Amino acid sequence: MVGSRGMGDDGVALVELAGVSKTYGGVRAVRSVDFTVWAGEVHALLGENGAGKSTLMKVLSGEVAAEEGAIRIGGVPARFARPADAQRAGVAMIHQELDLVPALSVAENVFLGREPHTRYGVLDRKRMVRTTKALLEQSGVDLDATAPVERLRTGEQQLVTIAKALSLNAQILIMDEPTSALSPVKSSDCSQ
Ligand SMILES: Nc1ncnc2c1ncn2[C@@H]1O[C@H](COP(=O)(O)OP(=O)(O)OP(=O)(O)O)[C@@H](O)[C@H]1O
Ligand SMILES: [Mg+2]
Structure with a gap:
């Protein structure tokens, strides 16, 4: 999934997920996902039951720790250990x-x-x-x-x-x- 392009205020993406993966036991819930959101954009994430939509969003909101991948908010690398960390980042x-x-x-x-x-x-x-x-x-x-x-x-x-x-x-x-x-x-x- 890649966010469609629209410019943010300063030319930096609001959110960038790069190579995010998360496994629960033997279940690969999210595999190497890249996802970019620019300011002002609205995205809809589609997929069948169990496709990993909630898991990916939980990674972005600090509820689930990804095993691999990086998050950048406004171009700044972010590490969310808990939801409060993500809330502070907006x-x-x-x-x-x-x-x-x-x-x-x-x-x-x-x-x-x-x-x-x-x-x-x-x-x-x-x-x-x-x-x-x-x-x-x-x-x-x-x-x-x-x-x-x-x-x-x-x-x-x-x-x-x-x-x-x-x-x-x-x-x-x-x-x-x-x-x-x-x-x-x-x-x-x-x-x-
Ligand atoms: N806490 C968990 N422990 C173990 N497995 C989990 C956990 N959460 C999700 N999974 C598994 O990870 C996979 C992705 O689940 P997820 O809930 O992210 O999918 P989803 O796309 O949001 O599905 P739905 O449309 O049903 O909400 C599924 O196979 C699910 O069973
Ligand atoms: Mg879900």
Whole structure:
């Protein structure tokens, strides 16, 4: 797979994977993959079940360590030992199985693990809700920031994970099988 060419801001590819391989036991999940993404591009990775799509994306998002190959982000060699390393480099991954906490609100999920506190050390719920509302608005998503995510449809939950990824200032957003989120407008809302 090779990304089609379009120039980034500075003529350097945003992402370059070169010769990436990953084996699970005896199963060769990914074999010598080269993949280039330029700023502003959207890529779709196609392949049958078990072809290695998720594994390749997990290598890019720091969840799986490749045995061979190199990653460059903005031309700079990167070594991701864990997802937090990839996040710091601007890579966000939205999983096939959504990693949201059902009983928590949209805002609490967006800020999970990095909750803001007031200067008195108390959880700053107002700020979480205010920031989440702004994020949702910016993404054109009409959802209640205070609603528990378990009340949302799967597609809406996926939009929450996208808002969360954007709040991390992701430069590279990976969505694993995101089709369920691609119909934010209900058919009854469509006018002829
Ligand atoms: N954690 C794991 N341990 C062992 N084998 C794995 C693991 N993850 C994936 N595999 C194997 O690696 C291969 C590639 O799997 P992967 O999930 O990357 O494929 P995929 O293209 O995402 O498939 P799907 O379309 O079903 O999501 C498969 O043969 C799978 O069984
Ligand atoms: Mg997969």
